[in-house]
Amino acid sequence: MNKTVNRTFASVLLLGVILILAGGIIGLGLAPIAPLLVAIAWVVLMMRLKGVSFKEAQEALIKGIEPGLTPLFLFLLIGAMIALWLGTGVIPTMIWAGFKLINPDWFLPTALITSAIVGTVIGSAFTTLSTVGVALMGIGITLGFNPALVAGFILSGAIFGDKTSPLSDSTNLAAAVSETDLFAHLKNLMWTTIPAFTVTLILAFFFGSDVKHGGTTTQGLTLTHLLTPTWWAIVPILLILVTAIKKVPAIPALLINVVVCSVFFLLNGHSLEQLSNLIVSGYKTPSHNATLAALLNRGGMVAMMDTIMLIMLALGLGGVLSHLNILKAVMNPLVSKLKSQRSLVFATLVTGIMTNFLVGEQYLSTMLPGQLFKDDYKRFGLSPLALSRAMEDSGAIANYLVPWGVAGAFASQTLHVSVLSFVPFTFVALLSPIFSLLSALTGIGLKQAEKGA
Numbered sequence: 001m002n003k004t005v006n007r008t009f010a011s012v013l014l015l016g017v018i019l020i021l022a023g024g025i026i027g028l029g030l031a032p033i034a035p036l037l038v039a040i041a042w043v044v045l046m047m048r049l050k051g052v053s054f055k056e057a058q059e060a061l062i063k064g065i066e067p068g069l070t071p072l073f074l075f076l077l078i079g080a081m082i083a084l085w086l087g088t089g090v091i092p093t094m095i096w097a098g099f100k101l102i103n104p105d106w107f108l109p110t111a112l113i114t115s116a117i118v119g120t121v122i123g124s125a126f127t128t129l130s131t132v133g134v135a136l137m138g139i140g141i142t143l144g145f146n147p148a149l150v151a152g153f154i155l156s157g158a159i160f161g162d163k164t165s166p167l168s169d170s171t172n173l174a175a176a177v178s179e180t181d182l183f184a185h186l187k188n189l190m191w192t193t194i195p196a197f198t199v200t201l202i203l204a205f206f207f208g209s210d211v212k213h214g215g216t217t218t219q220g221l222t223l224t225h226l227l228t229p230t231w232w233a234i235v236p237i238l239l240i241l242v243t244a245i246k247k248v249p250a251i252p253a254l255l256i257n258v259v260v261c262s263v264f265f266l267l268n269g270h271s272l273e274q275l276s277n278l279i280v281s282g283y284k285t286p287s288h289n290a291t292l293a294a295l296l297n298r299g300g301m302v303a304m305m306d307t308i309m310l311i312m313l314a315l316g317l318g319g320v321l322s323h324l325n326i327l328k329a330v331m332n333p334l335v336s337k338l339k340s341q342r343s344l345v346f347a348t349l350v351t352g353i354m355t356n357f358l359v360g361e362q363y364l365s366t367m368l369p370g371q372l373f374k375d376d377y378k379r380f381g382l383s384p385l386a387l388s389r390a391m392e393d394s395g396a397i398a399n400y401l402v403p404w405g406v407a408g409a410f411a412s413q414t415l416h417v418s419v420l421s422f423v424p425f426t427f428v429a430l431l432s433p434i435f436s437l438l439s440a441l442t443g444i445g446l447k448q449a450e451k452g453a
Contacts, residue, residue, distance in 0.1 A: 010329035032404040036313040064319015077254040083299030084261035086283035093233035094135035108208035112157040119161015128158040138295040151417040152425020170396040177370035178388035191445030196431035307413040318359025345440035352394025366395035383447035393436040
């Protein structure tokens with residue numbers, strides 16, 4: 001792509017994208033798919049006026065989608081795995097155990113800590129949400145909690161685990177792009193991540209104590225009689241943990257789980273046709289209890305298709321904006337005007353967050369600030385660890401707050417709560433950039449470059 005885009009024209013394009021997305025999704029309450037399609041058309045048509053051929057625009061769009069093929073395939077496998085975990089009794093067993101063990105007054109802190117521990121061990125917020133997250137949502141809703149509140153704290157724990165795990169893709173990416181040691185990066189992250197999690201835990205106690213459970217606790221106990229726990233539940237859970245510890249890539253790890261669960265499903269007297277229907281269309285409980293049906297009727301590859309369409313369009317928009325040099329045309333002049341360490345960290349955080357809202361893709365939103373500001377961190381005497389933390393605190397986690405983002409759309413589909421509903425309660429994601437900015441303003445925890453480096 002040899003065409004150059006001036007800053008003014010690129011700014012007009014981005015403003016148009018923001019107005020289309022915000023106006024359609026927030027203003028008119030539309031599902032994100034249609035506004036995304038309109039935004040893509042807007043950029044492609046406007047770039048045609050600048051001499052960019054439709055073929056070039058198409059190639060840029062396809063390049064944007066290509067990096068997302070792995071998570072798109074991953075989502076199909078997760079849909080299949082959720083259905084199988086329901087059909088073989090894994091998630092019902094987890095819900096049964098939750099009703100037996102969890103005190104309703106401590107539910108939100110327990111949900112937060114549980115998802116944080118699982119996320120740290122597994123290194124994947126997506127897997128955490130689609131396993132213990134689904135079970136915890138069922139328990140929380142039955143106990144009478146606001147679904148958005150429950151989703152926010154489950155997601156906060158999953159994000160914390162993803163951020164602090166050496167197995168996390170996003171954490172490894174931030175360390176790699178900034179050229180820092182992974183474990184040094186994880187250690188430096190604690191300056192912002194621990195305060196964000198601590199405040200979130202305090203809020204979990206506050207919100208949890210403010211909920212009146214009443215008869216819903218009795219309803220939860222009634223549901224335990226309708227759920228049949230099984231010893232089998234420990235097998236796929238252990239498989240997830242073992243494959244994570246052995247650093248098996250996500251797709252093979254989920255395929256192993258799907259195959260093992262499928263074999264168990266068949267061995268329990270089900271036909272191949274029933275297995276096929278389960279994997280494709282999701283689980284349908286034979287129970288006539290309306291509450292139980294609302295909790296368990298989910299999963300399947302088909303259930304993921306809306307999310308996959310949404311993500312493909314978001315990635316396509318991101319590809320057009322990045323590969324046609326629209327983002328760089330806006331950002332490059334701003335980079336040269338940075339005057340201090342504080343402004344540099346602030347610019348990194350804003351870039352990571354805004355890129356998430358513009359392109360809807362977590363990895364690009366993490367990489368772009370690193371590529372733009374790496375030399376400036378050296379110029380201002382800051383360690384690459386300061387850069388990697390700012391990248392993680394913005395680009396890597398803000399995607400969960402974007403309705404058309406890969407992570408946000410997945411969380412919404414898996415937990416059955418809209419992104420705009422759970423955003424106000426996803427405190428780890430909201431607080432991390434704030435604590436990162438406070439570190440820059442006060443200098444506390446802001447890693448300086450080593451002398452002579």
